[in-house]
Amino acid sequence: MKWYADRPVRLAGQVIADLSAVAWVAVWIWVATTVHDWVLELRAPGDGLVNAGGSIRDVFTNAADKARGLPLVGGDLAGALGNGTRAGETLTSAGNAQIAVVQDSAFWLATAIVAVPVLFLLITWLPVRLHYARKAGNTLKLRDKPDLLALRALTSLSPRQLAKFDGDPAVAWRTGDTDVIDELARRQLLALGVRA
Incomplete structure (x- = not known):
């Protein structure tokens, strides 16, 4: 396979197309990263819940520990304060769940933002490049077989190009x-674009 032409004009076009493809992917990766970061900013309420829940849990846990030391009502009071500890843990769990949803959403959104344009590129640009590489590579193998190249030219060159020959090029090829x-x-x- 031959990836690039030898002729400068065609080579420049191929290099520009390839660089454009790389730039296309880079731009969409940048867009996806930016969107990912923006979506992650939505996790702030979840962080707030985790912090608030942790603070509430710690306050009620400390209060329950101190209440246990009170005579007569210490056990009951510590049990009642334990409910506050569980409420803090519930807030922390809710915050962690919200953070997980935001992070998953950010990841999958960024993945989709990159995947769709890259798939479009692979469907449009890559087959053209592979077709050229195979065709040019196979044609190079025929470089030492001018009769076959000439036959291929008779079937692939435009009528305008064939009309530039003096006489009929098909007859000249047959003779x-x-x-x-x-x-x-x-x-x-x-x-x-292959050097003759």
């Missing part, structure tokens, strides 16, 4: 006219 065969082979290689 073995080496000048016409060499010119047809050269034009077939040039049509692919």
Whole structure:
């Protein structure tokens, strides 16, 4: 396979197309990263719940520990304060659940933002590049077989290009006219941007 043409004009076009493809992917990665960061900012309420729940849990846990030391009512009071500890833990769990949802949403949204344009690129740009690489590589294998290249040129060159020959190039090819065969082979290689 031959990835790039030898002719400067076609080579420049291929390099520009490839660089554009890389830039396309880079832009969408940047967009996805930016959106990911924006969505992660939505986790602030969850962080607030985790912090508030942790503070409430710690306050009620400390109060319950101190209440246990009171005579007569210490156990009952510590049990009642334990409910406050559980409420703090519930707030912390709710905050962690919200944070997890935001983080998952940010990840999958960023993945979709990158995947769709990259798939579009792979469906449009990559087959064209692979087709050229295979065709140019196979044509290079025929470089030492001008008769086959000339036959290919007769079937692939435009009528306008074939009309530029003096006489009928198909007749010249059938009769073995080496000048016409060499010119047809050269034009077939040039049509692919391959050096003749």
